[in-house]
Amino acid sequence: MKSHTVPKRLLRQFSYYENSTKSLRLWRYEKDRAPYPKASPDTATRIPGHFEDPSDESTEAHIEKRLAYEIEDPVNQFIANFADSKFTISQAQKHSMTRYVTLLFNRSRARKEATKSLLAVRNHSLERLLQNQTQLATVAAHWNIKAHFEGKRFGRLISSDDVARRAQEFVKDVSMLSASQEWYAQSVVRALTELDDQILNGQWGLIKTTGDRPFVLSDAPVVTWERLESGAISHGVGFHRPNVEVALPVSPLTCLHILPDVKRSRAVKPPTVDEINRAEIGFAHESCFTNVPSKDIDLVVQQSISSIKIGKNAFTMQHRNYDNAFYELLMNNGKWVDPPLRK
Numbered sequence: 252m253k254s255h256t257v258p259k260r261l262l263r264q265f266s267y268y269e270n271s272t273k274s275l276r277l278w279r280y281e282k283d284r285a286p287y288p289k290a291s292p293d294t295a296t297r298i299p300g301h302f303e304d305p306s307d308e309s310t311e312a313h314i315e316k317r318l319a320y321e322i323e324d325p326v327n328q329f330i331a332n333f334a335d336s337k338f339t340i341s342q343a344q345k346h347s348m349t350r351y352v353t354l355l356f357n358r359s360r361a362r363k364e365a366t367k368s369l370l371a372v373r374n375h376s377l378e379r380l381l382q383n384q385t386q387l388a389t390v391a392a393h394w395n396i397k398a399h400f401e402g403k404r405f406g407r408l409i410s411s412d413d414v415a416r417r418a419q420e421f422v423k424d425v426s427m428l429s430a431s432q433e434w435y436a437q438s439v440v441r442a443l444t445e446l447d448d449q450i451l452n453g454q455w456g457l458i459k460t461t462g463d464r465p466f467v468l469s470d471a472p473v474v475t476w477e478r479l480e481s482g483a484i485s486h487g488v489g490f491h492r493p494n495v496e497v498a499l500p501v502s503p504l505t506c507l508h509i510l511p512d513v514k515r516s517r518a519v520k521p522p523t524v525d526e527i528n529r530a531e532i533g534f535a536h537e538s539c540f541t542n543v544p545s546k547d548i549d550l551v552v553q554q555s556i557s558s559i560k561i562g563k564n565a566f567t568m569q570h571r572n573y574d575n576a577f578y579e580l581l582m583n584n585g586k587w588v589d590p591p592l593r594k
Contacts, residue, residue: 264331265503278544278545280467280556300432314439334504348507349447418581469540471535471561476495486565
């Protein structure tokens with residue numbers, strides 16, 4: 252199955268009408284390639300098996316259906332209205348747009364690539380548990396006490412070796428080639444049920460430009476940054492971090508700019524068109540799109556496309572120690588969830 256990482260309707264916002272084919276087309280920009288004028292908005296970001304779940308063949312179709320009906324269709328009804336200077340977004344539309352923005356982040360190829368880094372974090376935490384005899388013994392004791400009060404009898408006490416064996420089985424499972432794909436698909440399923448209150452309750456605005464300096468839309472279209480005291484921009488700041496700004500171009504002339512409801516320690520300076528485009532190009536996994544040819548856009552693409560990588564130099568997890576994460580998971584009888592890339 253071929254899944255869309257960026258909605259067709261959003262891509263059409265960045266298209267132009269080609270007279271010779273009587274169809275909508277995009278100018279596509281990629282590294283080491285000349286700008287291509289005939290990309291189709293209906294297939295430009297369609298990827299085979301993007302949402303595939305090796306453990307459940309029905310997951311991909313389930314995700315595609317929910318993305319279309321729950322996330323995209325409500326926004327498609329008003330996305331063109333952002334171009335109207337008199338348009339004021341309603342609370343219901345803001346609710347729909349919040350889910351649209353967060354799912355656009357989660358469904359991108361760039362976010363999918365970051366799953367490998369997340370698995371590395373989980374494996375690291377598992378290995379630290381296996382090396383810690385005190386934690387293994389504590390988990391074993393915890394499981395024995397819980398089994399006793401639940402009336403379960405196993406014939407013998409659960410040992411540290413039992414805990415280690417189960418952890419080793421888990422390490423083996425997540426080392427399989429399909430683990431990253433399965434985990435990614437399930438992370439999108441979870442994201443479908445979420446509503447980010449900080450984005451919903453933030454300050455929403457629009458940045459405008461002119462036809463000779465259009466916005467570009469990348470295949471990782473939701474970008475974030477924090478403007479430092481010096482005026483420089485730090486890209487890839489989590490959605491809930493202090494001073495974070497979120498941007499999503501919705502047409503070549505208009506970009507949605509959101510200030511999530513977080514702590515702010517300095518005044519906000521509206522981003523320029525060039526700053527937004529550089530962020531789009533930096534976050535891109537492979538391609539950027541707009542409605543016109545531009546030497547300036549192509550120059551930036553050749554210089555810095557894909558330079559901002561989720562999980563490596565953006566939305567990184569170095570600020571948190573995950574050494575005890577799997578120990579805490581077993582003690583709480585919980586389920587591992589992705590480290591908060593969006594937080």
